[in-house]
Amino acid sequence: MGNTCYFNSLLQTYFNIPDLVEKVLTYQVTNEDNNQSKFILHLQTLFAWMIWGNQKFVNPLEVLNNMTNTFGDVIKISDGNQKDVHE
DSSP states (O other), X not given: OOSOHHHHXXXXXXXXXXXXXXXXHHOOXXXXXXXXXXXXHHHHHHHHHHHHOOSSOOOXXXXXXXXXXXXXXXXXXXXXXXXXXXX
């Protein structure tokens, strides 16, 4: 997937905040076809797999592919370019 170790660390940290996980899982996504809605839906799916799945790992690729910057542009994370978490 590329240089995603920082994202996996961040994801595990967020997953260990029960209130955040609850908010993500119970968030009602609108029918709007925008990147934010897609991101939340994929994050909900990822968290659900982390809670109820039988696998030893989950694939965060769909969440990564739907991350956007403040302008709504999709961030290409798995393109092989090294970035720090704040980028």
